[in-house]
Amino acid sequence: xxxxxxxxxxxxxxxxxxxxxxxxxxxSPSGASPSIAASPSAAASPSVAASPSVxxxxxxxxxxxxAGKLTIGTDNPAYPPYYDIxxxxxxxxxxxxxxxxxxxxxxxxxxxxxxxxxxxxxDVVWTVVPFDNSFAPGDKPFDIDINQVSYTAERAQAVDxxxxxxxxxxxxxxxxxxxxxxxxxxAAMKDFKFGAQIGTTSLDTINTVIKPTAAAKVYTTNDEAIxxxxxxQIDGLVVDLPTAFYIxxxxxxxxxxxxxxxxxxxxxxxxxxxxxxxxxxxxxxxNSAIGAMKSDGSLEAITQEWLSDKASAPVLQP
Amino acid sequence: xxxxxxxxxxxxxxxxxxxxRPRRSRRRIPPKEAVRSSLIALVSSVVVLGGLAxxxxxxxxxxxxxxxxxxxxxxxxxxxxxxxxxxxxxxxxLIAEVLILVLGLVxxxxxxxxxxxxxxxxxxxxxxxxxxxAVPGLLVIALLGFGIPGLGLAGVxxxxxxxxxxALTLVYSAYVSEVYRAGIESIHWSQEAxxxxxxxxxxxxxxxxxxxxxxxxxxxxxxxxxxGLQKDTVLVSTLGVVEIFRESSIIKAAKFNFTPYLAVALxxxxxxxxxARLVDWLVARERSGRAxxx
Numbered sequence: 001x002x003x004x005x006x007x008x009x010x011x012x013x014x015x016x017x018x019x020x021x022x023x024x025x026x027x028s029p030s031g032a033s034p035s036i037a038a039s040p041s042a043a044a045s046p047s048v049a050a051s052p053s054v055x056x057x058x059x060x061x062x063x064x065x066x067a068g069k070l071t072i073g074t075d076n077p078a079y080p081p082y083y084d085i086x087x088x089x090x091x092x093x094x095x096x097x098x099x100x101x102x103x104x105x106x107x108x109x110x111x112x113x114x115x116x117x118x119x120x121x122x123d124v125v126w127t128v129v130p131f132d133n134s135f136a137p138g139d140k141p142f143d144i145d146i147n148q149v150s151y152t153a154e155r156a157q158a159v160d161x162x163x164x165x166x167x168x169x170x171x172x173x174x175x176x177x178x179x180x181x182x183x184x185x186x187a188a189m190k191d192f193k194f195g196a197q198i199g200t201t202s203l204d205t206i207n208t209v210i211k212p213t214a215a216a217k218v219y220t221t222n223d224e225a226i227x228x229x230x231x232x233q234i235d236g237l238v239v240d241l242p243t244a245f246y247i248x249x250x251x252x253x254x255x256x257x258x259x260x261x262x263x264x265x266x267x268x269x270x271x272x273x274x275x276x277x278x279x280x281x282x283x284x285x286x287n288s289a290i291g292a293m294k295s296d297g298s299l300e301a302i303t304q305e306w307l308s309d310k311a312s313a314p315v316l317q318p
Numbered sequence: 319x320x321x322x323x324x325x326x327x328x329x330x331x332x333x334x335x336x337x338x339r340p341r342r343s344r345r346r347i348p349p350k351e352a353v354r355s356s357l358i359a360l361v362s363s364v365v366v367l368g369g370l371a372x373x374x375x376x377x378x379x380x381x382x383x384x385x386x387x388x389x390x391x392x393x394x395x396x397x398x399x400x401x402x403x404x405x406x407x408x409x410x411x412l413i414a415e416v417l418i419l420v421l422g423l424v425x426x427x428x429x430x431x432x433x434x435x436x437x438x439x440x441x442x443x444x445x446x447x448x449x450x451x452a453v454p455g456l457l458v459i460a461l462l463g464f465g466i467p468g469l470g471l472a473g474v475x476x477x478x479x480x481x482x483x484x485a486l487t488l489v490y491s492a493y494v495s496e497v498y499r500a501g502i503e504s505i506h507w508s509q510e511a512x513x514x515x516x517x518x519x520x521x522x523x524x525x526x527x528x529x530x531x532x533x534x535x536x537x538x539x540x541x542x543x544x545x546g547l548q549k550d551t552v553l554v555s556t557l558g559v560v561e562i563f564r565e566s567s568i569i570k571a572a573k574f575n576f577t578p579y580l581a582v583a584l585x586x587x588x589x590x591x592x593x594a595r596l597v598d599w600l601v602a603r604e605r606s607g608r609a610x611x612x
Contacts, residue, residue, distance in 0.1 A: 137379060137386035154572060154573045154574070155573070198567055216560070228557070228558050
């Protein structure tokens with residue numbers, strides 16, 4: 001038994017390395033023609049050339065996960081303020097926030113986006129898509145995925161990422177009793193311990209903006225990061241600002257937003273993108289729909305409705 | 319996994335003879351037969367592995383999977399980072415293993431204490447072993463690592479590394495105590511009888527006669543549990559500790575690419591396979607030693 005196993009491990013690893021080296025030449029993931037979503041400039045201003053013909057985005061000419069329906073993925077549990085928690089509790093299988101009621105920033109955005117794409121409210125189907133599954137290879141179980149995914153050029157090589165629908169700032173949450181709570185500048189933060197959720201740009205903020213002396217702790221979920229904060233294993237939790245408002249208001253008693261990081265002066269501001277399967281025909285349609293929502297003010301209205309307390313956190317000094 | 323199986327011997331491997339037979343009964347293989355065996359093994363390997371490679375690489379989504387799991391550039395980028403993070407895992411399993419070997423033996427001895435006087439100790443040890451073998455290691459790590467520091471008790475450390483070592487020690491001591499117990503029970507009762515007849519007390523007999531023989535006999539399964547412990551150190555990532563698996567997950571999430579996991583797998587393979595061979599060798603030595611003695 002032992003012997004057969006070792007042999008098969010050997011065989012498998014040999015095979016894996018063969019596959020790896022074989023992949024060297026063809027490994028440039030972006031391919032020959034970058035899609036519209038992959039070019040960062042499209043994020044800033046959707047060009048006219050990029051807008052697809054109306055017909056290509058008609059509901060009937062699109063290849064969808066379920067015919068006539070727009071299948072939208074997000075992770076479970078879904079959190080406020082992106083997905084509102086109904087008083088009566090979320091409909092199964094949703095545990096906390098309920099994407100299906102159109103309340104909460106991303107839920108409202110999703111239904112507005114679906115409407116722009118020509119889908120009735122009843123034609124929107126939600127499905128649970130854990131973060132990793134949104135970019136795992138193979139057939140994706142969704143048409144679009146809306147899950148607070150920040151755009152990066154590297155990520156856009158693996159999946160299609162739409163133009164941004166929300167520009168966000170990172171912020172620091174601490175317990176009121178912690179010394180960090182009274183800090184007002186980034187320079188004074190270096191000697192504190194920080195944590196963030198994996199897969200978030202919050203971690204990049206710790207490593208490239210705060211540059212603390214102690215290595216950052218990196219948690220699977222924000223819930224575990226909060227457990228680390230409560231257990232005083234970290235002094236400060238770095239999260240996007242809307243999440244910081246939810247954490248301090250509802251999740252952690254006696255916690256406070258220390259401040260928000262100033263938006264980067266150079267380069268692209270961080271933004272959330274809709275995730276689509278690589279090369280999806282829907283990507284260009286989603287981009288033009290987001291463009292339309294920006295120009296008619298509906299995206300701004302949704303943002304104001306659900307994420308309006310943005311201005312009230314102090315901006316950290318350098 | 320089976321504790322059985324002999325040493326890795328190329329002749330055995332090719333001809334497909336199990337290592338369970340006593341070595342003494344092995345017959346000499348005529349050279350002709352050896353060559354023929356080798357040839358058949360070679361052709362068979364090429365057909366099976368080649369066939370597997372063709373099936374996988376010709377699958378419709380292979381290009382996607384290749385990019386997502388076998389990206390040479392990302393592999394090269396990840397490997398040094400995960401190797402560096404592996405230092406945390408090494409520290410974890412080395413410290414925990416020492417504590418496990420001690421606590422496991424204590425538990426095994428407690429469970430084996432005879433007589434009604436020791437009933438409470440036997441009961442406690444049994445409950446401990448049953449409990450920590452029942453609860454998944456990941457839960458023990460999360461419950462201790464977040465729960466106890468969360469109480470905010472004065473003087474109780476809140477260091478994640480500390481609680482990770484404690485949790486791994488508790489879980490693996492339960493397994494290891496069962497291995498020790500099996501070893502102790504495998505020692506023939508006449509050994510204790512002989513020791514007692516020489517005037518040794520029950521504890522002295524245990525200390526000088528039973529346990530030394532038992533421990534020697536269970537070294538292979540102990541090493542087996544040590545391999546399991548090495549791999550389970552990745553569970554500590556749930557506490558936010560950036561060890562090898564968390565480091566690879568960070569790269570995975572930043573690049574939306576699973577290749578860093580392959581680098582982690584490679585590190586564990588490189589560490590574990592020599593250990594497995596060592597276990598095989600120890601089993602063989604133990605067996606031939608016993609055969610010579612008997």
